[in-house]
Amino acid sequence: MAYPNEVRKLYQDQLEALQAAGILKEERSIHSTQAAEIEVEFPAGAPLKKVINMCANNYLGLSSHPEVIKAAHEGLDRRGFGLSSVRFICGTQDIHRQLEEKVTEFLRTEDTILFPSCMDANAGVFEAILTKEDVIISDRLVHASLIDGIRLCSAMNDTYKHSDMDHLGQKLQMYQDKRLRLVVTDGVFSMDGDAAKLDRMVELCEKYNAMLLVDDSHATGFIGKTGRGTHEKFGVMGKVDVITTTFGKALGGATGGCVSGRKELVEMCRQKARPYLFSNTVAPMIIAGVLRVLEILSATTERRDKLEKNTDYWRKGLTEAGFILKEGDTPIVPIMLYNAKLAQDFSIALYDEGIYAIGFFFPVVPQGQARIRTQISAAHELHHLDKALEAFIKVGKKFDILHKTKQEIIDKYGL
C-alpha cells in the first residue's frame, strides 16, 4: 500500500476546489422506478419526496414498461443472468444476433454490432475503420464520447463550426488529399436539442467523397415520422454510412449501444474495435428487453406521436410564459439562464416545488450559456406538464427572469 497522507491530501484539495467552485456533482437517490413521477431522497437522509421528473432520457416512457420488464424477465429465465465472456469467445447467444438483425431492420442499415454502451461504440469505431492516412472532421459540439473515440484513433482530426455547412464544405475541400474523410456529428445535440442538417451533410459528403457518421442516441426511437432517427427526419435513410446509438435512452433506458451501418465497417468493428473485443457481452435480459422495445415501436408510432404533442405543448407553454428557449423541435428543451449560480438556484427552487430538473453550466456547456435542460417524455401526461409549467412560472417570477431579454438577465445576474 502506498497511499500516504500527502497523496490523500492532494485528492482532498482537488475535491474541495470543485466544491468551492460550486461544480461538485452530487447524486440524488431515487427510490422508485424511472417514470414521470419519481420518489427522491435529496439531500441524503432527507425524507422521500414525490417529484415530476423533467430530466430523464426516458423519451418514450419505456424504461419501466410492463411488457419490457416481462420480456427482460423471460430473457433472464431462458438465457441466464450473464455470459461471463466477451462476444467472440463464448458470449454470443442467438438473441444477440437477433437483436443485431432487428436493429438493422429498424434503422434500415446494412448490418449492426452491439456494444456494452454507445460510449463504447464511439470509443471503438474510429480506430477500427480509420488509419493515419485519413481525416475525421467533426462538429465542434459533438458528444464527449465521440471526442474520446476520435482521440483514440490515429487519423488526423479537425472540426467545423457547429452546424455550419459552409465551414464543413471548406474543410472537406481542404482535406481532399487524404485517403478517406469521415464527417462526424450528433443527430440531435444533447445540450441544445437541435438536429444536425443531415440532408445538407449527405449532399456535401457525396460532393466531396466523404463518409458520414451520426450518433443518434438522442433520436433513435422517436425522431422522424416512424421514429427511426434523424436520418428519417431528413429523408436520408440508407445514406448515412455509420449510425451509433444507445439502448440506454428511449429504447428502454437500461444499457447497451451499437454501431449500425455499412456491412464492411460493422465487420471491421467486430474484428478490431477494442471496447467490443475486450468487454463483456451485453446481458441476456437487456437483449430480450430491447427486442421487445423494437417490437413495440415497429407496431405503432403512438408513443413518439404522444411525445411530439407533449413537446409542442411544453415549448409553447414556456415560450408564452416568457422564458428564453433554445430553438428546436426535439424533446430536449433548454431554458436559458446564462449564469451558473442562477441555474443551480433555479434547479433547487424547482425541486422545492416538486419538479426535478437539473442546471447545466460550464464545462458541460460553454461559459455564459448556463441553463436548465428539460426533457419531455411520452410518460408525461398533460397534468404533469401543467404542474411543471406552473412551478417554472412561479420560480421564474421569484428570480424575475420572465419576459426579459438575454441582456437583461445577464445584467441582473452576470455571466
Place this chain on the structure above:
Amino acid sequence: MDELKEVIKNYVTDEYLEPDSDPIDYETPLISGGIVDSFSMVSLKRFLENKYQIQIPDEKATPEAFDSVNKIAELVKEFVKG
C-alpha cells in the same frame, strides 16, 4: 512579422471566434484561454503549413507553442527561415 501576425490573427478570428466574441490581440491566450481547443488546433497548423509552404513537426506543434498569435508567429518564422 506584423503581416504574419495579422494573417494568424485573422485566421483565428474567422475560424474559432463566434460573432459575439471579444476580439483577440497578439497576446490573448488561445488554448489555455479556451478559445481554440487542442482538438481544433490542427486546422490552424495545416493552414500555416499550406500558406507558408512549411512543415511543422508534430512535436513542435504543442499547445504551448500555439497559445498566442505572438508564439505562433515565432514558431512559423523558425521554419520559414529554414
